[in-house]
Amino acid sequence: MASNDLLDILSPDSIAIVGASNNPAKRGYRSVRKLLDDGYAGAIYPINPKEREICGVRCLPELGSLPGPVDLALVCTPAATVASVIAECAAKGVRSAVVLAGGFAEAGDEGRQLQDAVLAAAHAGGVRIIGPNTSGMFNTHKACNLVGFSDLRKGSIGLLSQSGNMALSLVTEAQANGHVGLSTYVGVGNEADIRFDEYLDYFATDPDTSVVIAYIEGLKDGRRFLSALRRFSREKPVVIYKSGRTSAGHISAKSHTGALAGEYSVSEGVLRQAGAILAHRSDEILPMAEALSLLPPLRSRRLAILADGGGHATIAADALSERGLALAPLSEETRRRLADVLPQAASVANPVDVAGGTDADPLVFAACAEILLQDPMVDGLLISGLYGGYAARFSQELLAAEIDATNVIGEMPRRFGKPVVVHSLYSALQADQRPLPLLEMRQAGIPVHSSLETAVRCMQALADYGEMGSVFAALPPNRTGHGRVFERVCAGCRAEGRRVVLEHEGRASLQDSGLDLGPALLAVDEREAEEAFHHLGAQSVAMKIISRDILHKTEAGGVKLNVVDVTSARSGFLEIVANAKAAVTNPNITGVLVTPMAAEGGVEVIVGVVRDAAYGPVMMFGLGGVLVEVLRDVVFRALPITRNDAFTMLDEIKAQAVLDGVRGGAPVDRDALADFMVSISDFVEAFPEIDELDLNPILAYHDGLAVLDVRILLTASSTARSVEKQGIEA
Amino acid sequence: MASNDLLDILSPDSIAIVGASNNPAKRGYRSVRKLLDDGYAGAIYPINPKEREICGVRCLPELGSLPGPVDLALVCTPAATVASVIAECAAKGVRSAVVLAGGFAEAGDEGRQLQDAVLAAAHAGGVRIIGPNTSGMFNTHKACNLVGFSDLRKGSIGLLSQSGNMALSLVTEAQANGHVGLSTYVGVGNEADIRFDEYLDYFATDPDTSVVIAYIEGLKDGRRFLSALRRFSREKPVVIYKSGRTSAGHISAKSHTGALAGEYSVSEGVLRQAGAILAHRSDEILPMAEALSLLPPLRSRRLAILADGGGHATIAADALSERGLALAPLSEETRRRLADVLPQAASVANPVDVAGGTDADPLVFAACAEILLQDPMVDGLLISGLYGGYAARFSQELLAAEIDATNVIGEMPRRFGKPVVVHSLYSALQADQRPLPLLEMRQAGIPVHSSLETAVRCMQALADYGEMGSVFAALPPNRTGHGRVFERVCAGCRAEGRRVVLEHEGRASLQDSGLDLGPALLAVDEREAEEAFHHLGAQSVAMKIISRDILHKTEAGGVKLNVVDVTSARSGFLEIVANAKAAVTNPNITGVLVTPMAAEGGVEVIVGVVRDAAYGPVMMFGLGGVLVEVLRDVVFRALPITRNDAFTMLDEIKAQAVLDGVRGGAPVDRDALADFMVSISDFVEAFPEIDELDLNPILAYHDGLAVLDVRILLTASSTARSVEKQGIEA
Incomplete structure (x- = not known):
């Protein structure tokens, strides 16, 4: 199904509300009320045999009474009724439905049967389903609010969520922010029909959406989602919060790799690989999305800090380097120019501390920002401290200058193609007490945060997204693969009903595959x-x-x-x-x-592949021995991996310095290791019969590697097949 | 000097403002204005030979014109004048001074000389000094605001800060919070005279202060600070934010231990050892202090989560376990009682998800909270989700019940002696839109946060403080020590002018010391x-x-x-x-x-001691080999260490599971290791001649340990002394 097929569903021109009601506590009432209040321009058809009109709109007794086809039905009736409602939709040419009711697959076997019946009706009649068990959807640009959240602000952030309450959290936070707005929200519910991947495809083509947030608990079809994510993240950034991080792993633990594949570490690896920007705290999701929607990505990890006090300069530098960003070294010229406008007590090295030098004239602050962004080594600017509060703190006479300075700074991201984020202590104040320049700053498109750590997290997201370009530029993997030997091996295993190769x-199989x-x-x-x-x-x-x-x-x-x-x-x-x-x-x-015997002195590493329940085959890389066993210092990527993925995996393990040589040793041959990993990826991709593969240990040397143990386990189905056949033949 | 000696300074009954002014832009004006506006009850004496009165208060020409002794002088004049001002203070019986001016030791050699002169005058005349180079101090309970921050709210949190802007940040955040208030703030400035440790001693006896926040960049006398901290934290909690975390280490790198002793890892270890609760993000400092000021500490790390949706339940559980807290297993009875009041869709295992079961009656939510806190395995309660917004979201008719429920929950910490913290998505709203029950909740003494992670961090702080009790209950270390052999060794080294033992x-020396x-x-x-x-x-x-x-x-x-x-x-x-x-x-x-040859199969560990510039001798413990070299997986404690400290060190290394045995090996003998570390601590304490000591590697077995290498380096002074003497004698 092409992505635009969801256009009618997520941007409907006509809506039937099945189970419309005159009871203000019911969704069947609130939805009609909301559409009317918000000025929804499409046709609204309340359906209820017992009512004549709802909120002044004529009520139809049944779907069959509709004057013609309708884009979307909002189904507010209980689970047991839904299958027949969908059948009625199909009969009347209603092409899609939002099914609110719970009590389906999430509620046990009986519910699962109900859900299967709904799905059968949907497939038979060509009706697409959002949900069931969803809080609904809204499209602010269409004034189509089928969720019932209040005070929605129009904006460019798309939202996909598996939890209605998390959506409510983010919507409420956006409301409190006062600037951020959402484009379209979908509560994906049980994903009986339409799943995350199709929604992502829709957002890729939606001109009203520039960034997407996805709150994910689990994925129905991780493989398809990764494909959609790869496509999507080349076009627009996506911020993902994956919950269930600390739950026990869900993969069988037959191999070493399997035992180490905790759900979250796999998700983290494969989602990053496919281009997602991962949020690790719930309170940073919206700020990250906001920054990505407003600012150009960082071209490197090198930033300048501009602070108006030593305290903020120091903690900003700490927060920056703790999150993998770097203080750009400033050129001689930059320092000289800063020294020209700042007092002697100022620090003109990065982090720059104006040391009161701008208290009397905020335009000097803007001048410093400009000098910093003109330095070619500086790819972004973090402002930290009092900014926006100069007039409030020192003298109201400064207000005009502070607003002028704000306008100058507000233009900088566009002028320099470099992001600027502001941390201001005055941003902690309630909106009515917040200084005007801060409001203007945000109005100009610069994110403003009261939490320094949140501001830095935004920069980190911009750096992550900036790096994505190089990821996508990487070449596709170099395919090899003869594989005759392994085919014979598999046949042998099948004949013996044996899963262990x-x-x-x-x-011999790996050798044969190059x-x-x-x-x-x-x-x-x-x-x-x-x-x-x-x-x-x-x-x-x-x-x-x-x-x-x-x-x-x-x-x-x-x-x-x-x-x-x-x-x-x-x-x-x-x-x-x-x-x-x-x-x-x-x-x-x-x-x-x-x-x-393998030569001494190599670094012990492990490469393995397991089949993740959601994402399919994933490769693990880690250091061998104590590091992998105790610290679980491993990374995952979904197959197939590119050479670039392989290098990223080597870089991402915590103890990656070991690969650069310890105790005077030479660095390992990263090229050889990466090529090897790509070849293993190709090998496993070529043979769906492989369930798990463990190469542990591998010794990596400065000039190649030695594989000390090879374990391959075939899938139960690939080996059982012939056993069954034998059973039948016998 | 006893702690109460600071009473006159931090709670003064009379204040002279030296350099008082009629210029509203000057501190000499603003301070007088502020004292008058706030209704300061003590005597105010503006001093300026050129003015007759300031803000209606008679101005005196000089300190000599004061009618009698005064508790405190606020010195607003430039650096060059301060030494003589202090001499005049001494002459007139003014016993203390807040010196605002910069341009002292922080500004180079000339400034250092000025500071020495001020200090000499202070010592000669018995005048105590806050600063210089400070933003000042305030005491809200005395209506004595000598900083000029606006809208201070009276409260019980004391604040010590090395950065005026960080203090302003926290004060502004408290103001935005609307509930938190500060008792006394001191900008410690250059700490020329009074230092962190004395201020802490003051706060220990200040009845208006229940918790202290300290923002520290560096310590003048880390040893004394640790002593004060140990005393203080037995009485009241102290939240420390130590900045400069990612700067390069400042300790000489002659030994392995020295090379690993980055400034922050040492600070983190020794401050925790002395009872500090460490904040790692600037945006969690105030919330942690607030929680510690309002709530009883956690008796264990076992909490219950009460959420009104699966999404919040899941992310709360993630956030909890990522921060070292645990989900308490609920008793059969607790689950049964929850099931009695909640619908079938609810999850009555921890995390508890009411699944809409309280939407219609918030009192059911309070009942669930009570059931959870009655379970003896549950030592605290984290509420997450919609609470406070039931009326706002569902129906205003619920408001009365929601406020009743709030009052019931608000009483629980006192009733059960267990903390309750609330995360509510509605707390993100601006104050004027925030639901009334949330305001009531905070009024009742329950912290309310819009960030789930912040709420969890509060619980973590309460757990950290709860554990402090057992730390202080630990016995003092068991002293040994003969040391004759080492005395002879030192004499030999002195004779040869040699630092390396x-x-x-x-x-032989260690053997001789038991x-x-x-x-x-x-x-x-x-x-x-x-x-x-x-x-x-x-x-x-x-x-x-x-x-x-x-x-x-x-x-x-x-x-x-x-x-x-x-x-x-x-x-x-x-x-x-x-x-x-x-x-x-x-x-x-x-x-x-x-x-x-040592037996095979031990775990390689390293024990070392270096002298930290601030904290004096500190012991390092880490795992040997790759773990220490690449991951810098080491912990520090200040000497002397207790047996309890030693066990904590073993527990704190990241790869501590290695000590429990890897690859089927037996766990190491933790008792032997801890005893050994305490003995090393005693040995180094007994000999100030020791500069660095490195025992690397030590092999730890299941039944004892083997020390494979011993390196001791003597201090330059201890060995140079005799060389000098020889020089003189020659």
Whole structure:
């Protein structure tokens, strides 16, 4: 369905209210009242067999009495009635419906059946559904308010929310802000029919929307959402607050990667990858969206701070660097020019502290702002402290100058293409006591905040969005992929009804798909073990049991490291097999895998893939050992990943400095690692049979890498299929 | 000086304004005006030889014309005049002065001399000084406002600030809050005379102050401040915002510990240790202080959340657990009682979501709050969502019930001794639009916030303060200490003019002071190396060069590990010495230290001590290896540390789970580690000669620990003394 198909639904020209009412406590009354009060220009058709008119509008007894097709039905009737209402909609050419009632899939099995019936009616009749179990939708530009929130201000921020109360919070906050307005809101409800991704596609083409906020608890189809998000965020910024962050992971924990894939860490990785700007506090969602709607993005993370006191300069610098932004080094010329207009006590290095030098003339403050933004190293300006309150604090005679200064500053984002955000302590005051220059400042399109941290968070969002450009410019991944070997391996597993791919099979499959894992030989008896040692020509080798019955090789005595001669290789083989037989009764032993010992001194990393319930296959990258186990220092991206994604993953782990070399070591070969990760991504993408893949540990060196263990698990369905067939054939 | 000595200064009964003026732009005018307008009850004496009266008050030509002693002089004259003004104060029995002027120590050498002169005059005449370079002070309960901030509200929060603008920010925020008030504010300025610690002592005895906020950039005497803080925080809570958090460390980086001792990580550790509640964002300072002034502390970290929607319940639960608080498990009975009053759609597990069940009757909401607080597992209640806006949103008919419910909830903290904090989306509205129940709620003593994260932060502060009780209940450290050996070592170092204590000297000193470091033998030739191997009777030993000329032993080839027989011990000795001679020209070699190899499998930790410029000796604890080097995962406490401090340090490192055993390993012996840290603390406390001490690595086992390296550096003064003496004697 093309995105504009939602136009009739979210910007309807005619609305039927099913279950319209004369009871002022009911949605069926309030919706009609609201549409009339707001001056909705389209046709309104209240439907209720028991009423003649509602709020002066003639009431129709049933949908069938409609004079012709209608864009949207607002269905206010209880869950049990909805399926037949939808069928009536279909019969009358009503192409879409907002279903308010709860009691559907969210309420258990019975509700789920009701929802299925509604959906069946909708599919059969070509009716699209918002909800059910939604607070509704509004479109301020159309004066179409089907939610009942009061005092909506028209604006350019679109809102998608899985919680009506969170929407109410944001709407109320916008109202209190006094400047921010929303374009269209949709309470997505149970997403029985229309889901997040389609709404995003709509917003991409909606000329009234410049930024979207999405409050998400869980996604019905994470894959589709990511695709829509990727498309959307190339056009417009989207601020996402993902809740349920600290709940326990929801992915099966069969692999190491699976155990580490907590719901939020996966969401955080894949949503960022697809271009979302993530809000981590509920109180920063609206300010971030406001800044993104008003200002140009930051071209770099380098800012200047302009403060009128040492205290604010210091805490602003702290807040900045704690959030990954940087103080731009100021040029000699910039400093000299600042020194020319400021008193000696001022600090003309970044953060700039005017030290009272602008108390008597706010225009000097504007001049400083201009000098800073003219410096090519400065890509944005954070003003912190008293601004806007000069007249209020020192003398009302300053007011005219302060407003002039405000107008000059207000023009700067457009003039320089660089964002300006203001933190002013006077912004904490109630609106009626707030100094006029602050109101003017916001009117000019500069966000003003009483919280310094919120102001800095806005800058961070602008930096995040600024970086998105380079992300999208990255080339698509370089595809490889033969894969014949893995197809045979999968067939073998299917035949045996086995989900675990043996290590030598996994290695051979990756090798066949163009990944260089180095030599590995399978020895089926002690003689072959000797031969393998010879063939490899390595100073020392590692030997590992290969058996479908032994998953924990080390614990079963199935591993020998640092085997340095032929005799030891022979005895090693015998010992490993004996240990295996001692550990497991009558094990199926395929052989012993012999590989050269990896060189010392590499950095232990882990690369894994699991299938997330919402987002499909996601890749994990982390440092091995204690770092991954204790600190869970891992990052996730949805497959397929680009080379750029891979580099971002290396940069995002907390202990990423380890990759640059510790204790005098050389930095690891990031190119090799990134290429490797992209190839793994391609490999997994090519084979939907793969459920989980764990390469742990991988040793990353300054000149390449060594994969020490390969674990691949196939999906239950891919292996069960043939078992079922066998069952049928038998 | 006893704390009450500041009473005359911060609660003065008579004030002379030196440099009083009739120019309304001047502090000398505004201060007189303000005192009169606010109805200050004490005597006001404007001093200016050129004026007859100011604001209707008779002006005196000089301090000498005062009718008698005066409590406080507000000095508004420039820096150059202040020393003589202070001398005049002394002569006339004016016992204290607030010195506003800048241009003192903060402005360079000349200013420093002026400040010294002021201080000399003050000491000579027994005059105490606030400032200089301060915005002033106010005491609302005395109607004594010497700062000029407007619209001060009387309250119980004391404020100490090193930045006038930060004080203005907080005062403005309090004004906007509409409920919070301050008791006394002091701009500490340059702290030439009175410092943070004395002000804290004053606040401890001030009956008008229940909580103190301190904004600190740097401390003149961190040691004294910590003492005052320890005393104070047993009586009243103190919220500290320490700025300059991300500046580069200011401690010499000679040792590993020194390199890791960034200014803020040290401050964070020692301030917490002394009982401070630390604010990390400037926008949470006042809310935290407000909560601490209104509510009982939390007895545990277990809270209940009461929300009126799934969205708020979820994000509140996220915010709570991200800040180290926990959702209390609710008893069967609690759940049953909640289910009795709530509809079926409600969630009666924590977080509780009333799911519309209270929309029609806010008293049900109060009933739920009561049921939750009656559960003994619930130590506090966070309300999140629509509360206060029921009447506004649903029907004005609910208003009376909503106010009744508010009064019931408002009583709960007193009734149950448990805190209640409210997050309400309606609190975002401007005061004139804010629903009445929210105003009533705050009036009843319940903090109300529009930011959920701020509300949670308040709870966290109440939990932090609640835990302080157990900290103070901890026993004082168990002192040991002989120290004869270390005295001799220090004498030896002095004689040689050497600051580095050699490893065998350090080991012997610690051993002598009651720390068991295990056997270590110094071999001066290859024969002794053989003997040492025999004596130790270990399977394998480690050998290390001991030389005052070789600091980096490994790099100089001065270390041999895993020496397993006598022959190798002999050859090892010779090789080490040969390597040392190759690495350094003509090195002074004391010998080779032979120790048993430590057992495998311990957790690498590091314990160190450095002298912080502000706080004196501080102990660092961290995990060794990559964790400390890359993640700087370390914590600090000021010496002496208690056993409780040591346990807290173990708990505070990010990767503390490593101590509980990784990869199936046993947990380390926390008792042994804590005892060891306390003994090290005692050792360093006993010897002011120690500048830095580094025990790195220490291997911590499940049954004790092994110290693998000991580095002690003496202070320059302790070793230089004898050199100087020698110089004099020579």
